[in-house]
Amino acid sequence: MLLTGELLIGGKSHMGTAGSFEAIEAATGGKLKGSFGGATLDDLDEATKLAWAAFPIYRETGLEQRAAFLEKIAELIANTSDELIVRTMAETGLSRLRLEGERMRTVNQLKMFAEEVRSGRFLDRRDDKGDPTRVPLPKPDLKFRNIGIGPVAVFGASNFPFAFSVAGGDTAAALAAGCPVVVKAHSAHPGTSEVIGRCIQQAVRECGLPVGVFAMLHTTTREVAQALVADARIRAVGFTGSRSGGLAFMEIAAKRKQPIPVYAEMSSINPVLVLPEALRSDWEAIASAFVGALTMGAGQFCTNPGLILAIEGKGLDAFIEKACEVISTQAPQTMLTPDIAKAYRKGVSALSGNSKAKKIAEGQKSNEFQCQAVLFETRASDFMADHAMQDEMFGSASLVVRCKDKSELIAVLEHLEGQLTIAVHMRDGDNALAKELLPLLEVTAGRLLVNGFGTGVEVSPAMVHGGPFPSTSDGRSTSVGTAAIYRFLRPVCYQNFASDVLPALLK
Amino acid sequence: MLLTGELLIGGKSHMGTAGSFEAIEAATGGKLKGSFGGATLDDLDEATKLAWAAFPIYRETGLEQRAAFLEKIAELIANTSDELIVRTMAETGLSRLRLEGERMRTVNQLKMFAEEVRSGRFLDRRDDKGDPTRVPLPKPDLKFRNIGIGPVAVFGASNFPFAFSVAGGDTAAALAAGCPVVVKAHSAHPGTSEVIGRCIQQAVRECGLPVGVFAMLHTTTREVAQALVADARIRAVGFTGSRSGGLAFMEIAAKRKQPIPVYAEMSSINPVLVLPEALRSDWEAIASAFVGALTMGAGQFCTNPGLILAIEGKGLDAFIEKACEVISTQAPQTMLTPDIAKAYRKGVSALSGNSKAKKIAEGQKSNEFQCQAVLFETRASDFMADHAMQDEMFGSASLVVRCKDKSELIAVLEHLEGQLTIAVHMRDGDNALAKELLPLLEVTAGRLLVNGFGTGVEVSPAMVHGGPFPSTSDGRSTSVGTAAIYRFLRPVCYQNFASDVLPALLK
Incomplete structure (x- = not known):
C-alpha cells in the first residue's frame, strides 16, 4: 500500500x-x-x-x-x-x-x-417547441437542462x-x-x-x-x-x-x-419521541434499543439520539430506569481523535454542572481517548429556559426531557432547533397523537422515522440526510x-x- | 373599482x-x-x-x-x-x-x-420499499416528497x-x-x-x-x-x-x-454578441432590431440589452452607424417613477463623464420623467480596466465594447459578472466560433439565445429567468x-x- x-x-x-x-492513533494518541x-x-x-x-x-x-x-x-x-x-x-x-x-x-x-x-433524470431536460406563426409574437423554441x-x-x-x-x-x-x-x-x-x-x-x-x-x-x-x-x-x-x-x-x-x-x-441532537402507548406497553424494549443506538460507534454519528422527549408517568419512569440500567453496563469505546474525546468530556461536564440537569446514569469508566456513555434528565420547562441544553455532545450522551403533558411536549417541539432526524416510537393507541404532531415534525427535521433511530442512514434514492438550520x-x-x-x-x-x-x- | x-x-x-x-402619476409626478x-x-x-x-x-x-x-x-x-x-x-x-x-x-x-x-411532478415522490429480511440489517421503508x-x-x-x-x-x-x-x-x-x-x-x-x-x-x-x-x-x-x-x-x-x-x-446588463459573419451580412437589420429591443418599455427590463460585444472591423462600424441613426430618431418615453428617471440620468451622466467611454448617439430630448435613449462605445481594454462600466443603467442605455480580436472578446466574456441572459447574433459562418464560446456563456448566464434579445421572457416550462450572481x-x-x-x-x-x-x- x-x-x-x-x-x-x-x-x-x-x-x-x-x-x-x-496521523494520530486514536486509541493511544501516538503517532502513526x-x-x-x-x-x-x-x-x-x-x-x-x-x-x-x-x-x-x-x-x-x-x-x-x-x-x-x-x-x-x-x-x-x-x-x-x-x-x-x-x-x-x-x-x-x-x-x-x-x-x-x-x-x-x-x-x-x-x-x-x-x-x-x-x-439522465437529473438533467431535467425540457423542450418547449417554438411556433414562428404565433400572434402577436412568435413563440420561441426553448430547451432547458441542468x-x-x-x-x-x-x-x-x-x-x-x-x-x-x-x-x-x-x-x-x-x-x-x-x-x-x-x-x-x-x-x-x-x-x-x-x-x-x-x-x-x-x-x-x-x-x-x-x-x-x-x-x-x-x-x-x-x-x-x-x-x-x-x-x-x-x-x-x-x-x-x-x-x-x-x-x-x-x-x-x-x-x-x-x-x-x-x-x-x-449539528443535530435528533430528538426521539416516545409516545404514551409505546411507553406503557414496550418501555423495556425501547429503552434497550435506545441505549444500543446511543452507544453504537461511541455515539459519533450526526444522527445520534441526543434527546428523549416523553410525557411524565409510570411508563417514562420505567423507561428511564431500564435505560440507566443498560447504560451502566456499557464499556467505554475509543473515540475518533483525542480532540473529539476532549470536546466530549467538556460537553458532558458542562451539562453536569448545570443545576437544572441531573446525571442519572453513566457507563463504565473510560481513559482519556475513550467515550463514557452518560444519560441526563431535565424538566421541559428547564429545557426550554436554557438554550445550551440543545448543544450537541458528540458522543454517547443523551438527555431525557420530562414533559408534564401533551401541550408541554408540543411546546418543546416548537422550541427545538432544526434537526436531521426525529424518531417517533409509537404503538397502535398513539396514532392520533402522532398524526397531530406530524406537521410540527415535518418543519423541524429532514427525516422522520417510526419505531427506530436515526443512526444507520440507508443509501437509497428516497433518503434525506439534511434538515433545517442548524442541522x-x-x-x-x-x-x-x-x-x-x-x-x-x-x-x-x-x-x-x-x-x-x-x-x-x-x- | x-x-x-x-x-x-x-x-x-x-x-x-x-x-x-x-400613488404618483409617472408621467407628471403628481399625486393620484x-x-x-x-x-x-x-x-x-x-x-x-x-x-x-x-x-x-x-x-x-x-x-x-x-x-x-x-x-x-x-x-x-x-x-x-x-x-x-x-x-x-x-x-x-x-x-x-x-x-x-x-x-x-x-x-x-x-x-x-x-x-x-x-x-404532482414537483413533489418528486419516491418510494423505496423496505425489506425486513435483508441481512445484516433490515432495509427500511423510505418515502420521499418535497x-x-x-x-x-x-x-x-x-x-x-x-x-x-x-x-x-x-x-x-x-x-x-x-x-x-x-x-x-x-x-x-x-x-x-x-x-x-x-x-x-x-x-x-x-x-x-x-x-x-x-x-x-x-x-x-x-x-x-x-x-x-x-x-x-x-x-x-x-x-x-x-x-x-x-x-x-x-x-x-x-x-x-x-x-x-x-x-x-x-441587476444584469445582458450582453449581446454580434459575431463576425452576422455583422458582415446583416449589420443593418441587427442594428435596427437592437434599438427596438433597447427602447421597448423605455428599456426598463431586467433583460434590457445594455452591452454589445463585437470584434472591430467594417461590419461593426456599419452596425454602430446604423444603431446611432435609429437611436437619434427615438422619442422619449415616460419612466416608471420619478426616482427611476432620476437614477437613469445619474447613471448616464456617470458614464458620460468617464473619459474612456464615448457617447455616440442619443434619442430625442426628454423631460424629467422620461427616458432619453443613449448609446456609448468603449474599447475592450478600457472596459476590462473599469468595473463601473458593468453597472446597470436601468433604461434605454447601452454600451458597445469594441474588441480587437477573438481573444479579446473571450477576455471580455471571462471578465463579465453573472447575467440573466446573453444573446448571440450569428449566421452560418459563425457556428464554429459560437460553439467555442458556448461553455463560457453557459457559466455566465441563465438563458442563452440566438438571433434575438432577452426582452420578452416567455412564460413556459423550459424558461430560465435567473443567472449567476449578481444577476x-x-x-x-x-x-x-x-x-x-x-x-x-x-x-x-x-x-x-x-x-x-x-x-x-x-x-
Whole structure:
C-alpha cells in the first residue's frame, strides 16, 4: 500500500511544503507511520485552476462515460487492501466490521450515482417547441437542462473516513453532476484519504478524463481551508463537521465577490419521541434499543439520539430506569481523535454542572481517548429556559426531557432547533397523537422515522440526510440519496438554438 | 373599482396607521387619488402569525384543490376592469397594450402553475420499499416528497405591476409549492396592488382556505420591509429590484437565527454578441432590431440589452452607424417613477463623464420623467480596466465594447459578472466560433439565445429567468417557468411509516 503523504494534483503527486503532520492513533494518541505535507496557496491555486479548466470538458462527458467513471472509482475502492482497513482502524479507532461495511457502502453509493447519471433524470431536460406563426409574437423554441454548478470543494468528515470523506457522498454527487472536485482531506485520517484519493486519480486517468477533475490537498491550517472556500473558481462547498466550522465557511462564502452555496452538515441532537402507548406497553424494549443506538460507534454519528422527549408517568419512569440500567453496563469505546474525546468530556461536564440537569446514569469508566456513555434528565420547562441544553455532545450522551403533558411536549417541539432526524416510537393507541404532531415534525427535521433511530442512514434514492438550520446550512437539500445531485446543478435555457450549436447532452 | 388604501390581512382589510402615502402619476409626478396606510410591526406580526398557522393546512391541500385555487385567482384577475388598466397606466406610465398583455400573461402564469400542481411532478415522490429480511440489517421503508418551505415574503418589482408583483411569478410559485405568501406591495403601484391583492383574498375565501394563506402590506419605510425578511415565521424571500436592495435582504437573511434563502433578482446588463459573419451580412437589420429591443418599455427590463460585444472591423462600424441613426430618431418615453428617471440620468451622466467611454448617439430630448435613449462605445481594454462600466443603467442605455480580436472578446466574456441572459447574433459562418464560446456563456448566464434579445421572457416550462450572481442572488434557480416552484420546496423523508399515519399526499 503506497503511502507517501503527498498532495494529489493534476494527475500527479508531490509533497506539500507548508508544514507537515503525522496521523494520530486514536486509541493511544501516538503517532502513526508516515508524514503528510501541507498544501501551499500555490498548490491550492494550481488545483482550482486545473479544476476550472477541466470543468467545460468534464460537464459535457456523455452520461455513459460519466457513469463508467464513477463505477471505476467504485471498483478501485472495492479492491483496496485489508492493509487499508488496518490503517483506517488505527487512524479512527473504528472497528474492522464497521469499516469494511462503510467501505462497501461507499462503493454502493458511487454505483447508485452511476445509475442516476445513466438515467439522465437529473438533467431535467425540457423542450418547449417554438411556433414562428404565433400572434402577436412568435413563440420561441426553448430547451432547458441542468448543468454542473462548477468546481466543488469537499471537506470530509472525521466520523466517516470512507462514506463522508474523499470519495464520499458530496464527491460522488458532485462528480455525478459534472463538477470537478477539490477535496481537503481530513487530518484525522490522512493515510486513508491518500489511498482513496489515489483510486479516484487512477480512475480519472483510466477513463481518459482531464486531470483537473480531481485533486486532494492536506493542510492543518485554517488559512488554506478558508482560501479554498474563497477561491473564485470554486462554485459550491460540501462540508460535514462542527457548527463553528460550518458557520465560518458560510460567512466566507457569503462575503465572496460571487457568493456561493455552502452545504454544511453541522449539528443535530435528533430528538426521539416516545409516545404514551409505546411507553406503557414496550418501555423495556425501547429503552434497550435506545441505549444500543446511543452507544453504537461511541455515539459519533450526526444522527445520534441526543434527546428523549416523553410525557411524565409510570411508563417514562420505567423507561428511564431500564435505560440507566443498560447504560451502566456499557464499556467505554475509543473515540475518533483525542480532540473529539476532549470536546466530549467538556460537553458532558458542562451539562453536569448545570443545576437544572441531573446525571442519572453513566457507563463504565473510560481513559482519556475513550467515550463514557452518560444519560441526563431535565424538566421541559428547564429545557426550554436554557438554550445550551440543545448543544450537541458528540458522543454517547443523551438527555431525557420530562414533559408534564401533551401541550408541554408540543411546546418543546416548537422550541427545538432544526434537526436531521426525529424518531417517533409509537404503538397502535398513539396514532392520533402522532398524526397531530406530524406537521410540527415535518418543519423541524429532514427525516422522520417510526419505531427506530436515526443512526444507520440507508443509501437509497428516497433518503434525506439534511434538515433545517442548524442541522445543516441549507434545509433544501440532502447529502445522502440520489437527490443530493441537485446540490451541484443549476438550470440553463437555450432559446432558438440551431441543433448543431446545441450541446450534445441536449440533442 | 374598490380602492381603499387598506392592508389585506387575515381575510379582512384595515387602514394601516404607520404613515400614509399617495400613488404618483409617472408621467407628471403628481399625486393620484387615494391614500395608502403603512403597516405597523403589529400588522406584520399578525400577517406572519396567520401565515404560519395556515401553513400546515394549506400545504396539505389536495393537488386538485390547490390547482383550482390558482385558477380562481387567474379567473378573478382576468375579470378585472378596464378601470384597473387605466389606474395602472397612470401609476406606471406603461402603455395600455403592454399592460393588457401583461395582465393576461399573469393570468396564464397562474394557470401554468395550476397545471404543474395537478401533475404532482414537483413533489418528486419516491418510494423505496423496505425489506425486513435483508441481512445484516433490515432495509427500511423510505418515502420521499418535497413540501413547502414555509411562509414566503414576496417583494414585487416596479417594472412589472402584474407579472412580477402581487400575483406575479414568486407568488404563483410559492402558492403552488404549498406556501402561504405575505406580499410587500410596491409603493410605485399601490392601487394596482390592492385590486390584485383583493382578487387573491377573494379566491382564498371562495376556495375555503385558511385566511393566513395570503396577506398584503403597504409600507414606505425600510423598517417594516426588513422586519418582514427577519421574521422567524418567514422561511424564504422572493425579491425583484435593485442590487443594493437585494444585497441588504441577503445580509439580513444570513444573519437571522435561522438563515433563509433569498431569491433576489438584482441587476444584469445582458450582453449581446454580434459575431463576425452576422455583422458582415446583416449589420443593418441587427442594428435596427437592437434599438427596438433597447427602447421597448423605455428599456426598463431586467433583460434590457445594455452591452454589445463585437470584434472591430467594417461590419461593426456599419452596425454602430446604423444603431446611432435609429437611436437619434427615438422619442422619449415616460419612466416608471420619478426616482427611476432620476437614477437613469445619474447613471448616464456617470458614464458620460468617464473619459474612456464615448457617447455616440442619443434619442430625442426628454423631460424629467422620461427616458432619453443613449448609446456609448468603449474599447475592450478600457472596459476590462473599469468595473463601473458593468453597472446597470436601468433604461434605454447601452454600451458597445469594441474588441480587437477573438481573444479579446473571450477576455471580455471571462471578465463579465453573472447575467440573466446573453444573446448571440450569428449566421452560418459563425457556428464554429459560437460553439467555442458556448461553455463560457453557459457559466455566465441563465438563458442563452440566438438571433434575438432577452426582452420578452416567455412564460413556459423550459424558461430560465435567473443567472449567476449578481444577476440574481442564487443562480441555482429561476423566477419564471415551472422550475420556479423548486425555490420554495424542501425534501422530507418518512421512514417506516404505517400508511394511516402518512400524509395524504404521499399515499
